[in-house]
Amino acid sequence: MTGKFISFEGPDGAGKTSVLHAILDRLTPMLGEQLVITREPGGRDNQVAEAIRDLVLSPAYPAMDPWTEAMLYAAARRQHVVETIRPALADDKVIISDRYLDSSIAYQGGGRELGAERVADLNQYATNGLQPQATIYLDLAPEVGLARIQATRQDEINRLDVEALAFxxxxxxxxxDLIAADPDRFWVIDASQPLEQVVADAWDAMQHILTLPTEA
Ligand SMILES: Nc1ncnc2c1ncn2[C@@H]1O[C@H](COP(=O)(O)OP(=O)(O)OP(=O)(O)O)[C@@H](O)[C@H]1O
Ligand SMILES: [Mg+2]
Incomplete structure (x- = not known):
């Protein structure tokens, strides 16, 4: 395996999608066809994972059991790893994912209180241990992220966005806890700054990450 796998993580409304979009404008001229942008739940050109995304994010199913939810995320991730991420890495691509495994540990393990370790164990079936080489974490107090979403994205508030602040x-x-356990993988960025500054910090991190040696 020769490519690079990088994830973006952080709470709802931290700016993951906005920042990724902005740095794409700079990465595309550098990397061209080598760059693959993907997301979870779901995945680039991944019909199965995107179908599970529609199901798991739909506000139409308030009765969904927490373990059902966790297993659906893991199932989507399995398909994403097998069909999208591993082939891209084998093809020497730089693959950047808007959310990955850490999101399940944080949302289902922490938010839904299933337990970080148990959700991590479940996801062994999905990832076979595949972790990103680097994770850009947009750090923001959850209430600030929720306020951003409520102010600007009223139309697309999904099932998790409407959970209580305690969640x-x-x-x-x-x-x-994940960052404390694996500080070398995480690049923590203050996402309370103006978007341009968050983008600038993420770009600096990305330039460092792209010079890291690839894993054999
Ligand atoms: N640094 C910032 N300052 C102020 N507003 C921001 C900032 N970053 C993003 N926003 C705004 O906050 C909203 C949420 O941003 P975005 O969708 O990029 O977050 P996200 O992390 O991808 O959220 P989600 O986890 O829900 O997908 C958007 O309307 C965006 O314009
Ligand atoms: Mg997003």
């Missing part, structure tokens, strides 16, 4: 505080705490 999002557990998500944030679980993310911070």
């Amino acid at each position: 999002h505080q557990r998500v944030s705490a679980a993310y911070h």
Whole structure:
């Protein structure tokens, strides 16, 4: 395996999608066809994973059991790893994912209180241990992210966005436990800054990450 796998993580409304979009404008001229942008739940050109995304994010299913939810995320991830991420890495691509495994540990493990370790164990079936070489974490108090979403994205508030603030505080705490356990993988960025500054910091991190040696 020769490519690079990078994930973007952080609470709802931290700016993951906005920042990724902005740095894409700079990465595309550098990397061209070598760059693959993908997301979770779901995945680039991944019909199965995107179909599971539609199901798991739909507000139409308030009765969904937390373990059902966790297993659906893991199932989507399995398909994403097998069909999208591993082939891209084998093809020497730089693959950047808007969310990956850490999100399940934070949201289902922490937010839904299933337990970080148990959700990590479940996801062994999905990832076979595949972790990103680097994770850009957009750090933001959950209430700030929720306020951003409520102010600007009223039309697309999904099932998790409407969870109580306590849920999002557990998500944030679980993310911070992950960062503390694996500080070398995480590049933590202050996402409370103006978007241009968050983009500038993410771009600096990305330039460092792209010079890291690839894993054999
Ligand atoms: N640094 C910032 N300052 C102020 N507003 C921001 C900032 N970053 C993003 N926003 C705004 O906050 C909203 C949420 O941003 P975005 O969708 O990029 O977050 P996200 O992390 O991808 O959220 P989600 O986890 O829900 O997908 C958008 O309307 C965006 O314009
Ligand atoms: Mg997003």
